[in-house]
Amino acid sequence: MELHHVGIAVTDLEAAARPYLELGYVREAEGTVESQGVRVVMLRSGSSRVELLEALRPDSAVARFIEKRGPGVHHLAFHTPDIRAALARLEAQGAPLVDREPRPGFGGHLVAFVHPRWAGGVLVELVQE
Ligand SMILES: CC[C@@H](C(=O)O)C(=O)SCCNC(=O)CCNC(=O)[C@H](O)C(C)(C)COP(=O)(O)OP(=O)(O)OC[C@H]1O[C@@H](n2cnc3c(N)ncnc32)[C@H](O)[C@@H]1OP(=O)(O)O
Numbered sequence: 001m002e003l004h005h006v007g008i009a010v011t012d013l014e015a016a017a018r019p020y021l022e023l024g025y026v027r028e029a030e031g032t033v034e035s036q037g038v039r040v041v042m043l044r045s046g047s048s049r050v051e052l053l054e055a056l057r058p059d060s061a062v063a064r065f066i067e068k069r070g071p072g073v074h075h076l077a078f079h080t081p082d083i084r085a086a087l088a089r090l091e092a093q094g095a096p097l098v099d100r101e102p103r104p105g106f107g108g109h110l111v112a113f114v115h116p117r118w119a120g121g122v123l124v125e126l127v128q129e
């Protein structure tokens with residue numbers, strides 16, 4: 001599976017975007033995903049994407065992450081053409097799925113997460129565009 005984006009937990013979207021803009025990234029899209037409690041700025045350079053995530057609510061996953069660990073790399077997201085098949089395959093292998101069913105992600109995509117204990121402390125997101 002190809003990398004779709006790197007998700008980064010931030011406290012200030014505009015300030016966090018600056019270094020990537022300096023590196024030649026452009027704003028591909030921005031918006032809110034209420035169900036995840038985040039505001040998002042998606043930055044892109046060629047096929048590489050950086051997803052900046054600012055918490056909307058203190059009980060969101062991103063707010064809890066920042067409270068425990070501070071801002072920084074939050075997850076790696078991988079593109080799959082069939083997210084339900086990918087989840088079934090991972091579940092059969094015993095991967096600790098956070099989501100057994102896909103949920104709505106940014107840009108109308110379907111997403112699902114695998115717990116960080118599966119990949120050496122890295123939260124993994126699957127994305128079906
Ligand atoms: C914008 C939409 C979408 C997209 O389209 O791209 C997104 O990217 S949304 C991104 C935000 N949403 C999510 O992260 C949803 C999935 N995450 C979760 O469900 C939870 O965060 C979790 C991974 C299941 C952890 O939840 P929970 O167990 O309740 O959290 P704790 O705070 O108690 O942490 C337990 C343990 O896990 C460590 N942790 C938490 N988050 C991460 C992380 N992102 N990467 C690595 N480790 C993480 C946390 O630090 C705790 O460890 P210890 O402190 O060692 O106990």
Ligand SMILES: [Co+2]
Pocket residue numbers: 005007051075077125
């Ligand atoms: Co993401």
